[in-house]
Amino acid sequence: MKKIDKTDAPTKLEAYRRLRPTAKWEKFVDKTNRRKQAQNHIKGDQGGLCAYCEINLKNADENGKADFRVEHFHPKSDYSTVHNWHLDWQNLLGCCHGGSQANVVEAGERHSSPDHSCDVPKGNENWDDVILNPLNIPHTPILFSFNRTDGAISLNNDNCDQVGVDKVKAQATIDNLRLDSDRLRRLRKAALDNVNDSLKELIAEGMKIEDARSRLARGLLRKNDQDHWPAFFSSLRDYLGSAAEHQLTDIGYIG
Template identity: 55%
Template sequence: MKKVLKGAEPELLEAYRNSNSANTWVQFKRVAARKEAVSAQLKHDQAGLCAYCEIKLLPKTHEGEADFRVEHFHPKSDTTIAHNWHLDWQNLLGCCHGGSQKNIVEEADRFGNGDHSCDVPKGNKDLGAIILNPLHLPAFPALFAAERSTGKLKVNVHNCQSATISAAKAAATISELRLDSARLNRFRKTLLDEINRQLTQLIQTGLSVEAARTKLARILLNKDTQQHWPAFFTSVRSYLGSEAEVHLHNIDYAG
């Protein structure tokens, strides 16, 4: 999980909430244009990645439905205080289906057959005091890392201490959202194996390990033509180490 920047609230959401302050998310999204405005802004803010696992948020195609849905970080069903969590822009995130849906794009890889993650295990639980909110993470340093040999996500305890963020809360984020599910581990391992192959090739051409990592960081850790970050951004970042951090500082990375 990485830092998520929050852009301006979509005008259609703000206008609807101002006129219908007690209405629900279900009522809001009945008009397709309203739902699309929120979805588009979330995808833009998150640079095309799931707010939790960092998989690419794929749009609907002739091959399947979109792997995307709107997540409420704080349960929208909570009525313990006089606050409408349904329509709170700061409470909305863009997520994948967490391996729970058939008939989506790339179903063969993405459908988990019970191996779920992200908002699926989270459900309607209020985990605000237990897990980290991606909106509140620092851009530097990275709080998570991935093991290349397994793809398993782990907490960078040193960086958590440096950022004065609870390492226990970071660990709970992984466990509660199942960000170390076998499905996600497989995705990350496959990606990191490929980056390792590219790194090895560059070293074989005569580059030092440091120079090869710098070259890959400049290639991989940039937004594409759609202004999307690469999938599993944090895993790529952690694998490329200090060279990735130098590059991200150089491009003024903020999330």
């Protein structure tokens, strides 16, 4: 999980909410143009990554359905107050299917039922006070650490202490969203192996390790021509260490 810098609500959602303040999400997305604008806006705010696990969100193609869906962080089914969680822009996140869909794009890599993650185990639970909300965490320092040898995720306790992040809630984020699932470990390990191989190649060519890390950070930790971050951004950031932090400072990274 990384910081999401949420921008203003898309125009069609804002206009619809003002016209029909008690309407449900399902009615809003009935219209293709409204649905697409909201989905694209969500993906743009998140740099093309799942709000929870940071896998790259995929559009549908001839080989499968999109690995993307809209998640309501606070359950939209909560009618205990007059607040309409359905249409609250700050409540909408973009997620992958968490390994639950057999007909998703790249299903061989992404489908791992019953090894589910992200909003699949969350379901309709109200975890507002249980897990971290990616809209409300700091963009720096990184709150999690990653093991290159197996792709495991753990807390960066020192960094959590530095910025006053509740470590119990941060650990619950890993546990409850199953961010350390076998599938996600495998995918993160592959991403980390790739950058490690690139680092070794640069060193073999005679480059100093600090310079090699800096080159990789400049090449990897930036948005591409689609305005997307690399998949498993935080894993790469953690692996590249201080070189990553220098790069993110240089580009004015805020989430």
